[in-house]
Each structure stands twice: as structure tokens, then as C-alpha cells.
Amino acid sequence: MxxxxxxxxxxxxxxxxxxxxxxxxxxxxxxxxxxxxxxxxxxxxxxxxxxxxxxxxxxxxxxxxxxxxxxxxxxxxxxxxxxxxxxxxxxxxxxxxxxxxxxxxxxxxxxxxxxxxxxxxxxxxxxxxxxxxxxxxxxxxxxxxxxxxxxxxxxxxxxxxxxxHQLRNITIICNFGFAAISIVIGWLISSKTLQPIKKIVTATNSISVTNLHERLPIEGSEDELQILAKTLNSMIDRLEISFAQIQQFTSDVSHELRTSLTILRGEIDVALNKDRSAEEYKSVLYSVMEEIVYLSDMVEKFLYLSTKTSDPNQIVSKVIDGIRLFEYVRNHLSSIAVNKKIELTFKTPETITFHGDEDLLRRLFVNLIENAIKYTPEGGTVAIHVTSKGKFAQIEVIDNGIGIPEEHLPYIFQRFYRVGDSRTRSQGGTGLGLSLCKWIVEVHKGTIEVRSKPHHGTTVILSLRHG
Structure with missing residues (x-):
């Protein structure tokens, strides 16, 4: 008790x-x-x-x-x-x-x-x-x-x-009597007033990981206690969504790791099953290296998402020179574009500035443009158009690659989501890049939109605030 x-x-x-x-x-x-x-x-x-x-x-x-x-x-x-x-x-x-x-x-x-x-x-x-x-x-x-x-x-x-003397005695007696009455009445009033809180406490204690779908009862008039219940329900809504995302994320990570480890084990088992030629061993090592690079890239992006998105207050905002930023992106990706014979072009105003975290914005544009290069066939083009529209800058990343089917567009920003066989692990995709891009845009109070048709290319449209 x-x-x-x-x-x-x-x-x-x-x-x-x-x-x-x-x-x-x-x-x-x-x-x-x-x-x-x-x-x-x-x-x-x-x-x-x-x-x-x-x-x-x-x-x-x-x-x-x-x-x-x-x-x-x-x-x-x-x-x-x-x-x-x-x-x-x-x-x-x-x-x-x-x-x-x-x-x-x-x-x-x-x-x-x-x-x-x-x-x-x-x-x-x-x-x-x-x-x-x-x-x-x-x-x-x-x-x-x-x-x-x-x-x-x-x-x-x-x-x-x-x-x-009589008046003094009467007032003393009445004061003691009314004091006792006030204690009783105060207790009854407080107990009645706090009864909904006891219900909220009982209901809250009954909610756990296994029944996050349950909600607190909302009764009576629109008072402070009802507002408290609604606030707690909203918090539980967010917890339920977050928990579902964590479960999904954990499941996806487990699946990705299991798949890679299965491939590695299979390749090594095949290589050890009998004596192989040097060329065959080299082929196995290339395949193993491919999986290790994939795992390394996935872990690096996973850690980046975990550390950066956990606390948006860690972001350091400042005025950024957009021309210098795009120059860095061009230099970083030019060798990839040349190796794949992709024509990479930038069309920007003479001056453009952004307000935000320079490291995050670099990663944003590198991820988007690298994605465009990755899924554009040899001899294709990737163009970046930057225009100023009032307080915002609009950035378009346009490619003439394989495109994305319409039914997949609502899900492409989800972690580990990949589109069909045309965008498989063999092309190096982890399904984390676009998720990270969306978070970077949102934390900068901007918008991101994807328009695409299969075999007609993809256009990613960003809207970011000027510096």
C-alpha cells in the first residue's frame, strides 16, 4: 500500500x-x-x-x-x-x-x-x-x-x-468552527478538482511500449486539465510515431547489414570451397571490397544522421557565399562526371548568398548532384540552375537519366527506400542520401520537391532563404 x-x-x-x-x-x-x-x-x-x-x-x-x-x-x-x-x-x-x-x-x-x-x-x-x-x-x-x-x-x-465579552467568545467559537468546516470543504473541493488528474496519472501509467496506441481520456469542459490531457496525447502521438520510425529504421538497418553480411559470407564460402585461380580470387576480393565500401558508406551516413539530426541546435548558421559553395561542389564532383562522360553545367547569378550551415549545405548539393550523376547514363547531362526569387533562392538539379516512377515519388525521402531494380545496391545507393537531404532543407526552413518521369529524367527543386 x-x-x-x-x-x-x-x-x-x-x-x-x-x-x-x-x-x-x-x-x-x-x-x-x-x-x-x-x-x-x-x-x-x-x-x-x-x-x-x-x-x-x-x-x-x-x-x-x-x-x-x-x-x-x-x-x-x-x-x-x-x-x-x-x-x-x-x-x-x-x-x-x-x-x-x-x-x-x-x-x-x-x-x-x-x-x-x-x-x-x-x-x-x-x-x-x-x-x-x-x-x-x-x-x-x-x-x-x-x-x-x-x-x-x-x-x-x-x-x-x-x-x-459575549461577542469575543462567539467570534472565537465561530472562527474555530468555520476553520474546521473550511478544512473539510477545502479537502472535498481539492479532491473533486484533482480527480481528473488522478485519472490522467492512472491512464498514463498504463501506457507502455506495447500499447502506445492508447490515449488519455478527455472529459468535461475546455479547461486546463483537458488542455493537459490533449498535450499529453499529442506527446504520445509523437512518441508513437518516433517509436514506429525507430522500429522501422532498426529493421531496415538490420536488413541491410544482414544482406551485406550474407553476400560477404557467400563470396568467401565460394572462394574457400575449392582452390581457385588468382583471377577468381581477385574477383571475389573485388566483390568483397564492393560490399565493404557499401557498408562503410552506409555506416558513415547513418552516424552522420544520428549525430546531426539529434540536436538541430548544434547547427552553426552564417551567411554563405553561394558562388564559392557551388565552385566547391563542381570541383568535388567533376572527376566523377568526367569518368562517366556526364556533362555537368552550373548556371548561377553573379552573386548569390545563403544563410545556414555551410557543411550541411555542401553535403546537400553534393548528395543531390552525385545522385543525378549516378542515375544518368553515360553521355547524359546534369544541369544546376540557380535563380533568385524574392527572399528565397531556387535551385534546380536537372538530369536526363532513368527517372523515377510516379508511384515511388511520395516515399523517396524515407530512409533506406530505393526505387525498384534500376536503383539497386550495385550502384552504391544506401537509401539514406535523400533522407538526409530532406532533413537539411527542412532545418534551413526551405522546401524540396522532386519531379520525374521514367526515361525522361528527374528534376529536384529546392527553395532556400537568402543570406
């Missing part, structure tokens, strides 16, 4: 992040609610105290006695949740002496502490009376800008403390 590492599980990481974000948002909301509710309660209590203090100041200004002031205040309504006996007041003279106070103070004094300014003439603070929390408000009474009395009004702060 496979043990899941929760620290590496995407489902758990999504769940944890979902819960953290949810808890942060909930905590911010709870803090905002707590602060807003506390301020609202403070404002309500302070407003009530200011009203009571203003009433005492009004009574003093109109000459009410202190007993009349208390009776008058007892007849006034106060805020809901506050009892009359929970209201306290005291009046101090300009020397700070208490000259009058509510009876429920029982001779005690509301002590001033650190005050907060409510408005221009009011201050609030939170004192205690016999361990009982109060909310107090101080209002100075001025006469001709001179302090005559200081009125202090206070109330038992039970309602505010109880409400705030």
Missing part, C-alpha cells in the same frame, strides 16, 4: 492554503466586527452620559438644589439595559472638592484617570468603584471662561463588558 506524504500532496496543500486564506478573511472580519461593535457601544454609553451631564449643568445654571437635581435625574429615562441605581454623578468645585454626589456613591468619589477627549468640553475614561468597572464622563462648567464646577457622570459598564 502506497503511503501518501501529506506535505507533498497537492490536495492537502490546496486544502491548507484554502483554510489559511479563509481563516485570515474570517479573522479580519471578526476583528472589524469586534472593533465596530465596541465603538458603537462606547458611543451609545458616552452619548447617554453626555445627556445626563448636560442635564445636571442645566439644573445648576437655573439654581436647582442638589437634592432637586437628583430627584429630577431620577425621573428621566436612561438607555435600555442600564438601571437608575447604576447611574452615578458628582459635582466638584473649582478647587476640586466634591460638593454634591449621587446617594449610591455613599460618600465615595469617582477618581479621575487617563482621559480621552470626546469633544471640545467632554472627556471620558474607565474608572473602577469598589472593583466595579464604570464608564465615566467629565464635563467642565464655565462661567466667563472660568471653571466653576466639574460635573462627572458615570454608569456601571456591565452591559458593554458583557456584550463585548
Amino acid at each position: 502506497k503511503i501518501i506524504n501529506f506535505s507533498k500532496s497537492i490536495s492537502w496543500r490546496i486544502t491548507i492554503w484554502h483554510s489559511i486564506i479563509f481563516i485570515l478573511i474570517l479573522s479580519l472580519f471578526s476583528a472589524l466586527l469586534y472593533i465596530t461593535f465596541s465603538d458603537s457601544l462606547n458611543e451609545e454609553v458616552d452619548s447617554m452620559l453626555v445627556r445626563e451631564g448636560d442635564m445636571i449643568a442645566y439644573c445648576i445654571e437655573y439654581g436647582y438644589s442638589f437634592s432637586e437635581i437628583e430627584n429630577h435625574l431620577n425621573g428621566l429615562p436612561v438607555s435600555i439595559g442600564i438601571q437608575k441605581e447604576e447611574m452615578y454623578w458628582q459635582i466638584e468645585n473649582e478647587q476640586g472638592q466634591v460638593i454634591a454626589a449621587s446617594q449610591n456613591l455613599h460618600g465615595q468619589r469617582i477618581v479621575s484617570a487617563t482621559m480621552n477627549m470626546v469633544d471640545e468640553k467632554s472627556f471620558s475614561w474607565d474608572p473602577e468603584l469598589n472593583g466595579i468597572p464604570l464608564r465615566a464622563m467629565s464635563l467642565p462648567l464655565l462661567t466667563k471662561n472660568k471653571l466653576t464646577y466639574r460635573i462627572t457622570v458615570a454608569t456601571y459598564d456591565r452591559i458593554r463588558h458583557v456584550a463585548i
